[in-house]
Amino acid sequence: MDSLLPLAVAIPLLGAAGISALNPLFGNRRRVLDAVAILTAAGVTGLLVAIMLSTAGGQRVYWFAGFTPSHGVALGIDFAVDQLNSGLAALTATLVTAALVFSWRYFERVSTYYHALMLVFLAGMVGFCLTGDIFNLFVFFELMGVAAYALTAYRPEERGPIQGALNFAITNSVGAYLSLSGIGLIYGRTGALNMAQIGQAITGHRPDGLVVVAFVLILMGLLTKASIVPFHFWLADAHAVAPTPVCVLFSGVMVELGLYGIARVYWSMFGAGLGHHGAIAAVLLALGTVTAIVGALFCFRQRHLKRLLAFSTINHAGLFLIGIALLTPLGLTGAAVYVIGHGLIKAALFLCVGIVLHRLGSVNETTLHGRGRRLPVTGAVFGLAALALADLPPFALYLGAGWIGQSGDARELPWITAVIMTTSVLVGAAVLRVAGGVFYGIGDPPSEDPQMAEEASEETSETDEAKSRTPLSMIVPPIALVALALTVGLLPHLGELVQDGAVRFQDQAAYNATVLAGAHIAHPTPLLGPEDTSVTTTDVVTGVGTAVASLVLALMALYWRRLPVLRRGFEPGTGLVGPIRRFQSGVVNDYVTWMVVGLACIGGALAFAIH
Template identity: 45%
Template sequence: MPWVPDTAAAPLAVAVPIVAACLALVGARWAPRPLIDLLATGAAAVTAWLTGALTLAAFGGRVVTWTGGWSPRDGRSVGIVLAADPVNAGLACLASALTCCALLYSWRYVDSAAGHYHALVLLFLAGMNGFALTGDLFDMFVFFELMGATAFALTGLRVEEPNSLQGGLNFAVINSLAAYLSLIGLGLLYARTGQLGLAQIGAALGGRPADALVVVAFVLAIVGFVTKAAMAPMHFWLADAHAVAPAPVCVLMSGVMVELGVYALARVYVTVFSAAVPAAAVREAFIAFGVLTAAVGCVMCVTQRHLKRLFAYSTIAHIGLFLIGFALLTPDGFTGVAVYVAGHAGIKGALFLLAGLLLDRFQTVDEGELFGRGGRGAPCWLFLLAALALAGLPPLGPGLGKALSEDAAGAAGLPWLAAVFVLVSAVTGGAVLRAGLRVFLGLGHRLGPVERDTQTAGEERPETETALTRTPPTMLAAVVLLVLGGVAAGVAVGLVPALAAAAGRAGQTFADRAGYLGQVLYGGPPRPAPPPVAARWTGSGVLSGVVSTVLAGAVAALSLWLPRGARVRARRLRPAVDGLHRLHSGHVGDYVAWLLAGAAGLALALLALPAAAPG
């Protein structure tokens, strides 16, 4: 990097947003609003540049920084390490870039808490960057809580909106409870190993098979992460929070915060536990939970009419796919998920912003009430393009991630998983496509009124000062940037051989536990690795992408133009679907019960599985 040494970039990625947040907080009292907007967006852009440079450096080998200068002696240290590899540095860069887009969109976002809003978004960014880059389990907890505290406040920020408060509260209670369970897991691990660094704990657990203590500590330690990742049945908070948060905040939450949960799960398993907790058990358990998450997300997504909840459930369905990709536990699986996350972030972020634009114009995000009102301007075509991208259309970003994950599943001996990927892409992409065709082009039949027993109403106040009559250029620019990012993740990586090889190396570095331990604890050089599986488009990948896009079109067409008779027959499915909808009750007590049940299920599965599964 020209001006900043590589090792300084990681702490600066945390420090810069914090200082900028303080400046925004203090400056908002006297400086004009545009100055605060400029300061915040600029700080996010600087952070994106720093983390981008860090990512580039990390492709040449992990960038390891011991804070406070407490470098290890004989593999032991009292300090906290920041260890950047392409995956987590890339996530920090993604978080910074999304924040930049979200803040750009917010130039017209009016709120009586201006200044406070900017400071919170920047602190949220500091939390995400710290969480991604740190190599210390307790430090992960601290930054997890920082992400949490700021995200809770941002979710409830529109205090005149009852939904927003209830969503914020559910989010806060469930995530905090999960974080405390994680801390108990950390306590158990500390009792066993007397260490807090990921590498140190990993080394201390060594190659001995895990006993009950280690398995339970693993499950408890990751409860916070999988809850943040919205793995079913810990997913209930997500739709409530994402549906009510300000649109630019949804970009960050759906685009990268939730995915950081999957990242942390993968990081902690690979670095700390993979030599102790049997891979076969983890693979079976997380494929099962991933399929469950994907299924719940799909059904809830396709039966939604509240646009933001529809996108939120589509995020849950995709999280199921990310969990499956992680559960393969192979380098090319990690590569696939990383590319998928990058593509998904841009596309899903753009969709949330488009929903925000609709809200600002029509004071509702209900698909029925918006019927045919969206018009045929740029938002229309961006929305439909995003829907196709979500469905896996080659050569766009999500499609490449999906294709790579399918290939990885095939290579891991689980080719049937490709069907899950195609199905989820088709259903979620089809649902979004259907909503877009209905809202913008007025296709299909009209919807009846909202059934308040099982559905959330879509009327809300606009987020801008007055309802918009046309789309402001800064808002549209943010959407276009996000869509371009999502497209580029597929086109650039999948078609440029050098980038494809680099992406493959990212997954390989991530999976290299011995390399991580050696470099972090003993400062060894990065290990030479075999040539990676390049993350490029293959014939089968393109074919599967085309198939899922066609299926998505079929899903959309069916739900728009299903003949009346068939619709009546389809109502027989209603009790089951309504039952699932009723489980998503918005009641915080219910969510607590499900959280515990999910954690218990995971613990008992992992305690029971090693005996059953070979290896």
């Protein structure tokens, strides 16, 4: 099994090369290329699920070219696979498969490099998950980055995609180079690039300035990818212009990979060496909370469906970071389950928006009002997914939210539950408002806000003209993804299984021993005593409550002008338009300025806390 690990990266890369090579032969028979791409992605999904199942008893390590560690010193480059990172890689491959199936009929014409880029993107993301080497992490970060930039500008003949791709590429590249500087510094200190080796070298010494600076710099690229405030600006611009099947991957997994990177870097390298868990947790919790609130507020105000979903992703990225930042097994368990549920549901929502764009030729909530009644199946799937996003049981998301909240309560941080609930209500209400207004024609059409309408109507002609029916290959993927999210939520013993993985993920000593000495650790040592992962009535009640509150808020938003108590002409969230436009200026210069400000603030806070 261990020797199969590199295949998860090699197969998509070979598939991409094969598709490029086959192009001259099958250039006018596109279905061959489509089929090769889908089969490759589906095969990788199967392989990764098998790898995930095989890691239940302990980590698996593969050393490239047989360069195994000699006397506890890592010489080569390794893939180190545990339940959490192989699970994330399997989710990635699942979403790539769904996006490729959706693309079968979505694009009228599609050039070869779309398939090749999707498979390279897949290879980059899977490699990022599995690698155990910090420089390799940077290379895979850039590999998935370059594929993602090119996919964002898939239609370069329009102005929007060029601008979105440039913002995306420049901000993420700056972040990546800051990370590389951190990698250079930590190599200078430890003489190692293997994460386990670096962790071993800095554990047991008092953390000095250099290690702290390296940690902060490495975080920069990962925070940018994870779209944490104030590094989040690129995300909405990229989502608004990227083709819908690509948005599925950006929101569903790429952002989450940034957060995975933070968790990996912390628990494999810096956790034990840096100490000061309380201070680091506080800084990350603050970042997560601000991100969750900013994302939720901006989401509620949007009329552009893809931007609305993009800001909802920023909100969820903040919630995932809160789960990780608690530094508890249960918090990480919650974050992991939340990521799976969110990835599947957000992908389904984006695919439904893709169907709307395919059939009705618009993503503007204002002009679409009621027109979605022609799409009953899509409307039902979108509505169900919107309720799931608002933490409705038994979809997997309410479990993640519940466990993060429980872990916060156990650490005497009860406000975490409040943050999760209020922001989830806002985001759920925004998406449910779209479901009710667009697909069921409930309430009044939103009044024309000239600024927002102008922006939402700058149309993205991904498909040539509005079509009269929805192909089966477009409606089946979102249905399957929603069903999968339901299945995950109903899995028995899900909490125990994931917490088992989380405990292993957080046990740095066991990771070091497995990677460097080839030890087999059957029972990792948890950071805290095992926490209860049974699904309580409170979880279910909280989830149902959040969903109901979202529904009420969505109805209020739809019938706003008929509510008697409010002064006439008042629109919810009007005050937010100014800040949104001021901050989300669309000019990359401003975004990089914010990144520098963020670097200074986070660096200052961590340096102050650790010294």
